[in-house]
Each structure stands twice: as C-alpha cells, then as structure tokens.
Amino acid sequence: MGAQPARLSPPFSQKTTSTPSGEPVRVIHPAAIPVVDDLVRPVDDLKTYLQADLVPHKLDFIYRHLHLAGRPRFARPLHRQKLLGRTITITEDVSEHLVWHHSRIFIKPLPAYLLDHGFWTDNLCEDLNLHQAACGFLLSYAWLVSRESDFRLARDEMHLLPNALEWETWAAFMTSFTGHIDTKTLHQVARRYEYGELRLSRLNKIYRYMPIAFSTKNFVAGFLSPSTWYQELFRQSFGWLLAVFAFFSVSLSGLQVGLATNHLGQDGDFHEASYGFTVFSLVTLAASVVAMMFTWVLLTMYHFTTSELYHHRVQSWRRKRRREMEGGGEM
Numbered sequence: 001m002g003a004q005p006a007r008l009s010p011p012f013s014q015k016t017t018s019t020p021s022g023e024p025v026r027v028i029h030p031a032a033i034p035v036v037d038d039l040v041r042p043v044d045d046l047k048t049y050l051q052a053d054l055v056p057h058k059l060d061f062i063y064r065h066l067h068l069a070g071r072p073r074f075a076r077p078l079h080r081q082k083l084l085g086r087t088i089t090i091t092e093d094v095s096e097h098l099v100w101h102h103s104r105i106f107i108k109p110l111p112a113y114l115l116d117h118g119f120w121t122d123n124l125c126e127d128l129n130l131h132q133a134a135c136g137f138l139l140s141y142a143w144l145v146s147r148e149s150d151f152r153l154a155r156d157e158m159h160l161l162p163n164a165l166e167w168e169t170w171a172a173f174m175t176s177f178t179g180h181i182d183t184k185t186l187h188q189v190a191r192r193y194e195y196g197e198l199r200l201s202r203l204n205k206i207y208r209y210m211p212i213a214f215s216t217k218n219f220v221a222g223f224l225s226p227s228t229w230y231q232e233l234f235r236q237s238f239g240w241l242l243a244v245f246a247f248f249s250v251s252l253s254g255l256q257v258g259l260a261t262n263h264l265g266q267d268g269d270f271h272e273a274s275y276g277f278t279v280f281s282l283v284t285l286a287a288s289v290v291a292m293m294f295t296w297v298l299l300t301m302y303h304f305t306t307s308e309l310y311h312h313r314v315q316s317w318r319r320k321r322r323r324e325m326e327g328g329g330e331m
Helices: 046-054 056-063 062-067 078-084 119-123 128-144 148-157 168-180 200-209 214-221 231-240 240-258 270-328
Strands: 033-035 038-040 087-089 100-102 102-106
Touching: 033 046, 038 046, 046 119, 046 128, 046 148, 056 062, 062 200, 078 148, 119 128, 128 168, 148 168, 200 214, 240 270
Parallel strands: 087 102
Antiparallel strands: 033 038, 100 102
16 A cells, blocks of 8 residues: 555644633634625635635636746735835735735735644644645745734734734744744745735736636736726726827927928928828827727626626526525425
8 A cells, every 4th residue: 555645734833822821812713704606604614714715716826927926035024014115905815915016015814713723733734725825824924924013013003913912922833833834945835925925917917918817807807906997907008108199299299390491391202201190190099099999888898798697697596596495495
C-alpha cells in the first residue's frame, strides 16, 4: 500500500490562542451570508460558508496573470498604508482583500475562528484547499500587523481584529504561526498570497481582455466595478479622445492662421491639405460621438437584458423550490 498523506495540522501552537484571562477567543459566525444566488447558513453548511469566506476564487481563476496586477512581495503594514495616505475600506470578499485603487485599499477583517486551534483541527485541517487559503489569509495579517502600532490601528481604529485580543497574545500567536510557515517558499499557503497588494485597474483589465477570463459579463463588469462604473469605463476607453481633439483644435487653428497669410493663402497645395485635414477632423469627431453613443446604448441594452434573464431565472428557481417543498409536505 502507498504511504498515506500526512495529516494537516493547525499552523500554530494551541497555547498561543487564549486571551490574557485564559479563555479562548470567542467565535460567533454570522447567521447567514449571501453566496451567489442563495443565503448560506453556517449552522447548516459550514464548509460552503468557509469556502466563501476564505478561498479567493476570483483570483485563483486568473492566477497565472496576477504578476500583471502586483509584485511577488509582502503587503505593506497598516502604519505604512496610513503613511501613504490610503483609506482602509472594509470588504468581506476575500478576493478583494489587499486590492487597492487610487487612495483606497480593501482589507477583510480577521475572522475570530482562525485564532481557534480546535476549530482548525475540526474544520480546516480536513481540506487542503481550505487549509492553504486560511494559512495564506493569516500570512497577510502577519504582513499587515507586524508592530504594536499596527495592532492598535487594526483593533481599535479599524476593527480588523477581535476586541478581546491583546498585543501580547497576538505577538505570541504570530511568533508561533511564522515558525510553522515557510515564508521563503510559501508552499503552505494559497497561491494568491505569493503576491501582496494587487492593483484594481489591472485586475479589471485582466478580467476584461485576457482570454482566460473573457466573457460578455467580465468584459462589462471587470473584476470589481465601482458604483460609477459607466463614468470609469468611458474615462478609460475614450479619455484619450480629449488629447486627439485638442490636437485637432490647435492644428485647425494653425491652418486657419496660415490661410489668412498672403503666402500660404495663395498656395494651392496648402489649400488642398487644409481641406483634407478639416474633413478628416470632422469625420473623426462624428465617428467618435457615434461610437460613444453606440457603446452607451449597447451597455444599457445589455444590462436590461441580463436583468430580465436573471429575474426569470430566480423566479423559476423559486417556483421549482416551492413545488419541491409542497411535494415533500404531501408525502
């Protein structure tokens, strides 16, 4: 018989996870979280909840292109994020953890259950994918909260850590954790954590234009679209036209001045060139306006259509679910 794979174990010592009072960190799961089109209750389906809470599926999907969105180095600690003028924005989507955009960086709070040795043994050490994702997430907090000043920011100001946690406990916990994880090879963590901070604008481009992720939905929405995504899309797609229009404006003004002079005003070739450039400028302007209007109409139709299809799909699923429940009740 072949050798049995080694059983996974928590990446820290059990004695490091208690509070100064000697009690373990209290773990309270949410009543339910939205996962795709459903609400998942941890009390009913803990594994699905943990996968949604810990596994960065959207980043795993484009892993081989992540080097285009960030460098393979540690994320900056919280005090450096503040020093850079970044606003810490809370996210509960682990795929958005350590993604930054302009002066904001998204950070997911640390779930208290990751500090519970018994919880690891019972729920995270049975699944390699979950174990690696959880180890990677803890590693990201080793980057973010490396000093006591980071700890105070994380717990008291940003509420990223459990309130009952103290600096002494955290320092002992991270000492044990970093002793269990090979921070050089990172072979024990999910591949996403081979990279630290990821740039949102580049993740959007990967989702929109790379063949591995290309679809109508991804082309429109990207990785994460802000509430003002129409303006963002038009700014990125058509912003360069402002420079083109400025060039045309200056050039046409120069041609107009040239035509007003005695020397160039009587030059037939200059007249022909001026006429051709003017027509080209007007055609380019008209084509650009038509392209923007067409894009706007196309996007509006896309959203109306997808909203209608989504509505029908959800209603159909709910009717099917009701029939199944009614059929089960009659038995």
